[in-house]
Amino acid sequence: MSRGDLIRKKINYLKNSFLSVVYPVCYNCLDCNVEIDNTGLCLKCLEKIEFCTSVNKIIDINVYSVAYYGYSIKKLILDFKYKSNFDSGNYLGKLLLNKLQDIDVNFDYITYVPCSNRKLKDRGFNQCEVLGKYLYKNTGISCIELLKKADKIKEQKFLTAKERKENIKNAFLLIKRDKLEGKKILLIDDVITTGATLEACVKELKKIKDIKLTILVVAKNLN
Secondary structure, rough: OOOOHHHHHHHHHHHHHHHHHHHHOOOOOOOOOEEEEOOOHHHHHHHHOEEEOEEEEEEOOOEEEEEEEOHHHHHHHHHHHHOHHHHHHHHEEEEEEEHHHHHHOOOEEEEEEOOOOOHHHHHHHHHHHHHHHHHHHHHOOOEOOOEEEOOOOOOHOOOOOOHHHHHHOOOOOEEOOOOOOOOEEEEEEEEEEHHHHHHHHHHHHHOOOEEEEEEEEEEEEEO
């Protein structure tokens, strides 16, 4: 780099530093849209979140949830999934990362609940995969695809608990098991309602010999 380039770089740095003081960068709360001084939620919206401290079970697998599905958490998830708001997705990723740091396990791999090809085409991304890859970028734990989901599955949100369990029973297919025997794997999902989806995933993943599973979700239903 020439002396002239170094001088220009220094001038630009000083200029940007000056502008950031005179005109500080402002952000908006991802929930109520009020102006704040960093990315995420304002204190008022953050205080509405009811964080989870208990551990649930799916079959014999520990399920850790960041928070209950309501208020700001619900809006962040819906904006991420249905409005492609990746700022909301990144914030949810940060919440998952914080929760992961509380789980005293050194995982070998991260995987995620898959979505159907039809849903992937309509939405353009799998929100669970995005969250899994956010954790990979911040932990270095590889995020791998282990399951596929069939296309001809009804929307779970329109079904009763009994119908959900029957609908999703054979929806997932294990696509990889080589060199995974005895590994510690973290399964990521966004919302747990009845647990039918995660139970179906667990049953398929348990086809891997001596697998050690843990589940981490953003939110669980208030019921």
